[in-house]
Amino acid sequence: MAKRNGQASTASGRRTFTEEFKQEAVQMILDGHSVASVAKNLGVGNTNLLYRWKAEILARSGPAAKALDSQVLELREELHRTRRERDILKKALSIFSQQE
Incomplete structure (x- = not known):
């Protein structure tokens, strides 16, 4: 599993992201950046993933x-x-x- 910028690839090719990476992405959204721009800047292809991270982090908060x-x-x-x-x-x- 090779790590790169808060991302890691599993044997099945599916990417996983560190908790720190997720929190940083959500913080960018809360700071006023659009979800689409955050996804593009961080290389997260699916904006739904960012919405889910935001909901999870806010629920815990x-x-x-x-x-x-x-x-x-x-x-x-x-x-x-x-x-x-x-x-x-x-x-x-x-x-x-x-x-x-």
Whole structure:
């Protein structure tokens, strides 16, 4: 079994990943990177695998991690609304400056 970057191949050719590798991948997702980009950057072909790792790690982490995950979601929604408001204000400013 040859190890490479947190990955190991078994005799059947199936890859296994170390717990540290899984935690690092999940942390990247929690930091805001998309699952697809994390999968591509780490060489994990199946995004479903990353979703499963995330669910397993969050389940072990308990309610504190789930609360953080929901807080991240709320903050992303707030950021989206704020950016939309900013864009509207920019357009309004350009319209009013052209009228003068």
